[in-house]
Structures are given as C-alpha cells and as structure tokens.
Amino acid sequence: MTESLHLLIVDDDREIRDLLTRYLARHGYRVTAAKDGQEMRRYLADRNIDLVVLDLMLPGEDGLSLCRAIRADGGPPVVMLSAMGEDADRILGLEIGADDYLPKPFNPRELVARIKAVLRRVQTPGATPVNGAGALAFCGYVLDQAQRRLTDPQGAEVTLTAGEYELLVALATRPRRVLSRDDLLEITRGRSAGPFDRSIDVQISRLRRKIEPDPADPAIIKTVRSGGYIFSPEVTQQ
Structure with a gap:
C-alpha cells in the first residue's frame, strides 16, 4: 500500500533526517531528505512528493513560511514537527495550513500513524466518495x-x-x-x-x-x- 508513496523529510538535524529516513523506509515509503527550505523547494519541483514532514525551526526560511508556500502552491499535505510544544505554536502551524502537528521529542511510531492518517484523507480523483x-x-x-x-x-x-x-x-x-x-x-x-x-x-x-x-x-x-x-x-x- 505504501510502496508508491513518496515522503519528503525537511529537518536541519542530520541525525533526525537519517533516523526518519531509515524508519520510514522500513515501513515501505520512498523517502527523500532535505536540510533546508532551498533543498525542499528543489525536491518539490523535481519529484512527485505525496507528503512533507516539515520541521518548524530551520535555518534561513523557517517551517511556517515554507508551509505557507506549500499551501499557496497547492502542494502536498504537511505534517509539522517542532521542539516548541506550546499550544500557540501548534495552533499557528495549523492556521497556516499544516495538516497535523507533532511536538518533539516524539515516538516514530506515532509519526507513522499520523502520516497514514493524513494520507488516508488525501484520496486520488475517482476514489470512492x-x-x-x-x-x-x-x-x-x-x-x-x-x-x-x-x-x-x-x-x-x-x-x-x-x-x-x-x-x-x-x-x-x-x-x-x-x-x-x-x-x-x-x-x-x-x-x-x-x-x-x-x-x-x-x-x-x-x-x-x-x-x-x-x-x-x-x-x-x-x-x-x-x-x-x-x-x-x-x-x-x-
């Protein structure tokens, strides 16, 4: 079911990128990792991405700005990650268009569950109404x-x-x-x-x-x- 689904991980922490890439790949997803907004934009332009896992705190253009740009371009759904677990930060992320929000530190199993839930909501045209x-x-x-x-x-x-x-x-x-x-x-x-x-x-x-x-x-x-x-x-x- 997940073999054809392509996820993009955007996080400036290499250890987290590598961990999530390996973990999500074991669950059958194709995974591409980007360290910042510039790489994210390049991958979104060049590849068919089904969902973006986006860190809020990034060098340069932050996750909120990038999520807003994804929404404006009609891009894929976004699950936002953040070490800032306050309600205000989560609400702000959802306000600008994130489909779900997960505070760090998190259990990778919960991230997979959230990804699956968001992807279930994104049916392709012609699916059963x-x-x-x-x-x-x-x-x-x-x-x-x-x-x-x-x-x-x-x-x-x-x-x-x-x-x-x-x-x-x-x-x-x-x-x-x-x-x-x-x-x-x-x-x-x-x-x-x-x-x-x-x-x-x-x-x-x-x-x-x-x-x-x-x-x-x-x-x-x-x-x-x-x-x-x-x-x-x-x-x-x-």
Missing part, C-alpha cells in the same frame, strides 16, 4: 467528493487543505446535527480529542474564512455553546 455520495450542494457551493474539490457559487475552486476538506465533508454529510469536537476528530482522524486539542477549532476558523459571507457571524458552520458545531444549511445531493 465518502458515504457513497457524489457531489453535495449547499448555499451555492458544490462539494464534489469524487474529485475532492469545492467550488463556490461563481464556479471558482476553493483551495482546501486535506484536513479542511475532510472536516467539511464530515459536516456537510451530517447537516443540522450537533457534532462535538471529539466527534469531528474521531470522524476525520480516527482518534479522540486530547484535553487541550484545539485543532478542530482552528480548522473551523479557516473554513469559515473561506466559505462564510461573514466569518465573524457564521451562518453555515455555527457554534453550539458547550456542544460543538452544526452545519446549518440544507444540503442536496447532485
């Missing part, structure tokens, strides 16, 4: 699950990260139903929320900025006090 559904329409938007794309009322594509897409599918396929943070994490990642896990809140905020007419007064994804979130519009299948 979620819940057997095709395209879902709401508020003029069309969410095409077969092509994994969202178009706005004017027909323009809305750029979503893998995490944002999975979260939108989870909400749109369960309209007018209150979903807690734990529910959404279980649906999208197959795991329960930790006591301080705010990643769903971050992704909800990002989604609102992309699809709400007024993100400060959301009408599509509403907050339910002490409950979670509810996808309020009518959803029709096309």
